[in-house]
Amino acid sequence: MSLAVSAIGQGLLWAVLGVGLFLTFRILDFADMTVEGTFPLGAATAVAAISNGMNPLLATLLAFVVGALAGLITGLLYTKGHIPILLAGILVMTACYSVNLRIMGRANVSLLGKSTLFKNHLLASLPQYFDSVVLGTVVMVVITTIVIYFLQTELGQGFIATGDNQTMARSLGINTDNMKIMGLMVSNGLIAFGGALVAQNNGYADVNMGIGIIVIALASIIIGEVAFGDLTLNQRLVAVTLGSILYRFVLLIVLKLGFSANDLNLISAIILALCMMLPVFKNVLNFKHLVKRGLDTND
């Protein structure tokens, strides 16, 4: 029971990353590697700020701002510097590693004995693991609502159009460069925000905690889509959170099967690859088609 609650709580906290990545991966239609740097950047910022006596909520919001700045740099390299988005992301991700070490002063900083978002009377009074469920639910409801509202605004529609058909968007007067920069800023801000939450939940920030983040965030997006099928855009955003929770349950099962935590990156990559190849499998193993053909030849 407590394991299931823990999985739900973790799924909710990590779902922030899925929604953040959704903005670039699904709407702007490119893979942004910056997130591997902005996740630990958010964690480092929040932990360093809290260690220096900042209020945990402010520290978490500060992480959002710092993450958005990293996204701004990727966006400028991509749109104004004409560096391909994959490379622009990798450049900023690499740079973040040094920045994170500067911010923390060393590779790993603990929050032991420090105040965090999880250490208040309300959350501390709950049974074990329920703190992340409650906080994660509040965070995801707020973020998902804001993103859904934004996507239905005039600006949000221009943002969607940019990812959908750039030529058309420009011919309608939408500044596509600004839209991409904005998307990268909000996306990386959310990823850093997620990093700040996870670091406070774990009680430490580590400079290597960004490895494989893009796979985890993609997994919640893809698992959500695979599990729930044809959905509208708004429903898909909600499905990201559910996908993130499902993904945690898959990991739980994998660990129960006897794999170690060190195997998780390998297993995450395999799960994601399988989910992304599902359409191909469906075509190759078109059972309906095979059955139908079998019947036809009998006629």
Added chain:
Amino acid sequence: MTKPLLELKDVVLKVNRNTPEEITILNKLNLTINAGDFITVLGSNGAGKSTLFNAIGGDLSIDGGQILLNGKDISHESVEKRTRFLARVFQDPKLGTAPRMTVAENLLLAERRGQRRGLLPRGLNHHLAHYKELTATMHNGLDDRLTTATGNLSGGQRQALSFLMATLKRPEILLLDEHTAALDPRTGQDLMHLTNERVSQDKLTCLMITHHMEDALTYGNRLIVLHHGKVTYDVAGADKQALTSEKLYSFFAEIE
């Protein structure tokens, strides 16, 4: 009396600048477009027709000369800024619409062409009745598919939608770049009729590139021919009506 709406003065446009492959596409091109003109544009491949549109639209920056809108120099304005007065329909039906957005959402996007987009709700529902009426004028079933993603429409429906989007918010200048060329002959002719109807009804100023000599003769009040980056032929009014395809063919044979 007509007044010049858009003037191109000695416009020069080169590609592969400062390389051995430098080519001059527009070579001191002069063209004055009056308000209300419906100009058909002819010319062989490589004559500079599409480049002319890209120069007007701002996709390509010019190397010399001036482009004036109502007397104001717009030669260096961005593509986004120029969309306030300019609308385009491309040859490829895929270029004109956002495939994952619905027909109604595409129309709503077009309604704010060239305007600021803020954080107000888009208000799609207020427009649906109007869009239903509007798409019904296309007579191709578009009105029943307002909530369909445009990626699932036929090429003809998509192109009709692109045309509607371009004219929804009245443009000062409409550029049609062979917008019926990718369609089957019948669908193409239907869209051509609708185009003519809409342009004359709304008294739009329009430039239309076409490879169909018949279309070029039938539609519009003015016809120009581009050759080696210059306007080599320009007829309007009664002179254009007197023009026949034989005369045009012999003119083309002469300049080649």
